[in-house]
Amino acid sequence: MKTKETGSGDCRPRPTSDQTVNHGCGNQLKVLKPNNQIRELQTVIRDCKTSRGDFVFCADRLIRLVVEEGLNQLPYKERSVTTPTGYTYHGVDFVQGNCGVSIMRSGEAMEHGLRDCCRSIRIGKILIKTNEDTGEARVYYAKFPPDIGRRKVLLMYPILNSGNTVIQAVKVLKEHVPERNVILLTLFCTPNGVRTVINHFPEITVLTSEVDPITPIHFGQKYFGTD
Numbered sequence: 001m002k003t004k005e006t007g008s009g010d011c012r013p014r015p016t017s018d019q020t021v022n023h024g025c026g027n028q029l030k031v032l033k034p035n036n037q038i039r040e041l042q043t044v045i046r047d048c049k050t051s052r053g054d055f056v057f058c059a060d061r062l063i064r065l066v067v068e069e070g071l072n073q074l075p076y077k078e079r080s081v082t083t084p085t086g087y088t089y090h091g092v093d094f095v096q097g098n099c100g101v102s103i104m105r106s107g108e109a110m111e112h113g114l115r116d117c118c119r120s121i122r123i124g125k126i127l128i129k130t131n132e133d134t135g136e137a138r139v140y141y142a143k144f145p146p147d148i149g150r151r152k153v154l155l156m157y158p159i160l161n162s163g164n165t166v167i168q169a170v171k172v173l174k175e176h177v178p179e180r181n182v183i184l185l186t187l188f189c190t191p192n193g194v195r196t197v198i199n200h201f202p203e204i205t206v207l208t209s210e211v212d213p214i215t216p217i218h219f220g221q222k223y224f225g226t227d
Helices: 036-046 052-072 106-117 164-173 191-200 219-224
Strands: 029-032 076-082 088-094 098-104 122-130 137-143 152-156 182-185 205-208
Touching: 029 052, 036 052, 052 106, 052 152, 052 182, 052 205, 052 219, 098 106, 098 164, 106 122, 106 152, 106 219, 122 164, 137 164, 152 164, 164 182, 164 191, 191 205
Parallel strands: 029 205, 098 122, 098 152, 152 182, 182 205
Antiparallel strands: 076 088, 122 137
C-alpha cells in the first residue's frame, strides 16, 4: 500500500530573518539572521580593495539571499501533488501572483537575482533623481505590469540611506497597489532611513541583510563599473 509524503501543515512563511532586531520598527522590519557567510559577503562588498569581479560575485550572492527570504514573506496556500512514483505530497503554492519593481539604476542590480528565483516574473521600473542641492527626490519615469494591482510587489533598492527615494517610489506604487502588498528588498540600510520609510508607510515590509549607520554608498557605481 502506498503511503503519503507529508509536508508541514503550517503554510505560514518560515523566516530565516532575525525578528528580534527591529530598531524601533516593529514587525515591519525583517533582518536576515546574521551568520559568517553573510558577514563575509558584507565585508567583501565594503572593502575598498575588492576588485569589481569579486564585488559583483559577492553582491549577487547577497542579493540572492535577500530575494529568497523576500519570497519567503509571501503568502502561501496548501497544495497537493502526485509524484512520479505515484505518491501524494502535501506542499504549498503562492496565494497570488507577484512582480518585481526596481528603482533605477542601482535597483536593476537585483533583477537578475529575482529572475534566478522566479524565471517568468514581471519586473517594472521607477526612475527617481535626487536634487543634490535640496535633497529632494523626484519621480521621472514609472512603468509597471498592467495587472500590478492584484499582485504582491517586491520593490528592489540595494542601499537605503535617507529613505527619500524609497518614499517617492512607494507613493507612486500606492496609486496602483495597497501599501501592505509592497515588500522592500534592500541589502544595507541605515536606522534612520528604515525608520523614516516605515513611519511614512506603517504597512510596508522592509527586508535587509544589515542595519548600520554607515552603508556602502559606492554600491551602484562599483557594481556597474562606473566608479
